[in-house]
Amino acid sequence: MERFFFEGKEYSSHKNETVLDCLLRNGVKVTNSCKSGVCHSCLLKSTSSPDEISQKGLSQSKKEGGFFLSCQQKALSGLEVFMPDSSLLFVEGEVTSQVRITDTVVILKVRTLGDYPFKAGQFTNIIRHDGVCRSYSIASQTGERELEFHIRKVAGGELSNWLYEKDLTNQKIKLSEPLGECCLNDEMTGKDLLLIGVGTGLAPLYGVLKDSLVKQKMGAVKLFHGGLTAESLYMVETLKTIERDFDFFSYHPVFLNGKEKEGYIKGNLVDLIKELSFDKKNTVVMICGDPSLVKNLKQAVFLSGVPSKSILSDPFISQIPR
Amino acid sequence: MNSLFEKLGGEKSVDAAVDIFYRKVLLDERINDFFTDVDMDEQVQKQKAFLTFAFGGPSNYSGLNMKEAHERLVARGLNDSHVDAVVELLGETLKELGVGDNLIDEVAAIAESVRDQVLGRA
Numbered sequence: 001m002e003r004f005f006f007e008g009k010e011y012s013s014h015k016n017e018t019v020l021d022c023l024l025r026n027g028v029k030v031t032n033s034c035k036s037g038v039c040h041s042c043l044l045k046s047t048s049s050p051d052e053i054s055q056k057g058l059s060q061s062k063k064e065g066g067f068f069l070s071c072q073q074k075a076l077s078g079l080e081v082f083m084p085d086s087s088l089l090f091v092e093g094e095v096t097s098q099v100r101i102t103d104t105v106v107i108l109k110v111r112t113l114g115d116y117p118f119k120a121g122q123f124t125n126i127i128r129h130d131g132v133c134r135s136y137s138i139a140s141q142t143g144e145r146e147l148e149f150h151i152r153k154v155a156g157g158e159l160s161n162w163l164y165e166k167d168l169t170n171q172k173i174k175l176s177e178p179l180g181e182c183c184l185n186d187e188m189t190g191k192d193l194l195l196i197g198v199g200t201g202l203a204p205l206y207g208v209l210k211d212s213l214v215k216q217k218m219g220a221v222k223l224f225h226g227g228l229t230a231e232s233l234y235m236v237e238t239l240k241t242i243e244r245d246f247d248f249f250s251y252h253p254v255f256l257n258g259k260e261k262e263g264y265i266k267g268n269l270v271d272l273i274k275e276l277s278f279d280k281k282n283t284v285v286m287i288c289g290d291p292s293l294v295k296n297l298k299q300a301v302f303l304s305g306v307p308s309k310s311i312l313s314d315p316f317i318s319q320i321p322r
Numbered sequence: 323m324n325s326l327f328e329k330l331g332g333e334k335s336v337d338a339a340v341d342i343f344y345r346k347v348l349l350d351e352r353i354n355d356f357f358t359d360v361d362m363d364e365q366v367q368k369q370k371a372f373l374t375f376a377f378g379g380p381s382n383y384s385g386l387n388m389k390e391a392h393e394r395l396v397a398r399g400l401n402d403s404h405v406d407a408v409v410e411l412l413g414e415t416l417k418e419l420g421v422g423d424n425l426i427d428e429v430a431a432i433a434e435s436v437r438d439q440v441l442g443r444a
Contacts, residue, residue: 036371036381298362303348308341308366315361 004079013075019044020070035071044070045084051076059181061119084179090127091116091175095168096146101234105200106164107139108149110173118142118178120207121286123314125176126159134159137288137314138178139203141210147175150203150234182286182314184208184216192219192283196273196297198226201289202235204314208286213246221249222278226269226293230255233264270296273304280305284312291315326378326428330421336373343415344369352407356395376412376433388439396442405440409433 002013006023013022020042023030030042043062050068058067067084093110100106118124120142126149127133134157139148153164182204184193193212195205202225212218227233233253240263243251254265254272265272270293285306287297294315301311331338344366348354357365375381392400409430416426438444 036374295359295361299348299358302341302362303345308344308362311362313363 002075002077002079004075004077004081006081007083011075017075018071019073019075019079019081022075023070030070042070043067043084044073045082046073047080047082048078050079060185060187061122061181061183065177065179091177093147093173093175095171095173098163098168100164102232104153104164104232105234106151106153108151108163108168110147110149110175111145112147112175113172116147116175116178118147119183120211121183121204121312121314122178122180123204124178126163127174127176128159128162129172132159132162133176135316137180137200137204137207137316139206141207142183142215148203148207150200150206152200180204180314182208182288182312184211184218184284188284189217190219192279193221194276194278194283194285194301195221195223196226196269196285196287196301197224198269198289198293199232199316201287201294201314201316204288205286206235209242209249213242213249219248219282220278221246222252223250224252224254224269224273226254226256226289228256229258230261230264230266231258236263269293270300273297274300276304281307284310286312286314288314289316326425326432327374327380329425330377330416330429332379333374335419336370336377336379339373339415339419340366340369342418343373343411346411346415347408350407350411353404356398356400356404373412375436376429378428378432388436389442389444392440393442400441402437402441405437 001015003010004013004019005011006028011022011026020030020035030044045066046068047066050066050073054068054070054073055063056072058069070081073079092113094113095108096111097109098106118138120138120140123135123137125133125135136149136151139150140146151160151163153160193208195209197203197205205223209221209223212221223239225233225239230253233255236253239251239253243249252265253263254267254269255261256266256268258266260266283306285301287294287301294313298311298313302308347357347369371381412433413426413430416429
């Protein structure tokens with residue numbers, strides 16, 4: 001019999017029982033499906049060292065984050081297990097600047113008041129004093145002390161409207177631990193990089209882009225930023241300046257509706273990506289933003305011949321109150 | 323005597339097969355309506371589970387979860403012709419990977435073994 005902890009409570013396992021089976025037997029609700037280590041629906045998190053087998057197939061950032069497959073992990077004495085979305089790891093931050101860059105997008109900068117290790121491309125939850133909480137991507141480069149967020153004001157979005165409208169300079173907010181795997185890792189060094197962002201889906205990609213410019217040597221880096229109108233695209237001048245300074249980087253602002261505009265591409269982003277010629281076998285593709293566009297873009301990129309393993313994404317799933 | 327899974331090359335061959343198979347599924351107009359709406363990462367994991375099972379590999383595919391997993395699709399009209407198409411694409415995938423006909427038949431037989439559960443008849 002082994003004794004381990006889940007959310008601080010002790011559980012005793014039967015012989016050879018997995019963490020998942022033991023928790024389920026004790027009436028704890030843990031999502032699960034295949035119990036074969038394939039479907040990944042039973043992910044939990046540990047602060048101690050899970051077995052190698054229970055982290056098999058997980059991304060590097062998940063492994064580094066202590067995630068493991070509870071169906072593959074034998075219950076072991078001393079193991080400390082948590083629900084991954086638990087809000088245990090909050091860090092306080094102070095808003096240092098708030099720039100309303102378009103009618104709907106505000107760029108917020110937050111200085112964390114404690115250690116906050118993250119990788120460019122990850123996201124976090126911003127938590128207001130009253131507990132209202134939403135996920136936002138970090139637009140900063142790995143290791144930066146100041147966190148940048150691109151926040152789009154959405155209709156009926158309580159937190160996004162607050163973040164956009166209210167003067168928050170010097171105010172404190174809380175941040176949860178960074179999550180997500182739309183990040184560069186060592187295996188990608190030297191490969192080409194195709195970044196496709198829709199709306200504020202630019203944010204995580206902007207962080208990844210900065211990593212690729214100064215921290216990690218990549219091949220050709222292409223950024224497509226899509227928006228409904230030319231006016232909805234933001235940071236255009238910043239990105240054009242980066243394009244001038246780094247010859248391996250090219251920037252392509254794309255919009256759907258409105259008159260043709262110099263320096264922009266008018267068209268359908270999914271169609272453009274379908275027709276794009278690039279080295280399918282040697283390119284890492286990252287796609288972020290609106291979930292249905294992300295889904296279509298991922299399928300388009302996959303069908304064009306990019307291996308599924310080389311396609312990373314972060315669909316911005318939002319809950320809009322009805 | 324090696325198991326079917328070992329003869330096929332084990333997990334490595336599942337990894338090699340999954341992209342080929344999933345591309346075929348997404349491009350096949352007989353069945354792609356059931357698949358294009360699902361997130362790709364999730365689908366790749368599911369296809370991997372299915373292929374591991376069909377290759378005779380270690381898996382806990384049970385009749386019950388197969389039935390539950392496909393209930394919504396059956397309600398949308400999933401029927402024998404769609405299962406036929408999947409088995410056909412599975413065979414084509416293996417052929418592309420250079421697998422011989424006798425092993426393809428074995429894989430098809432395993433896939434067939436869950437047809438009734440998938441379609442909610444068992």
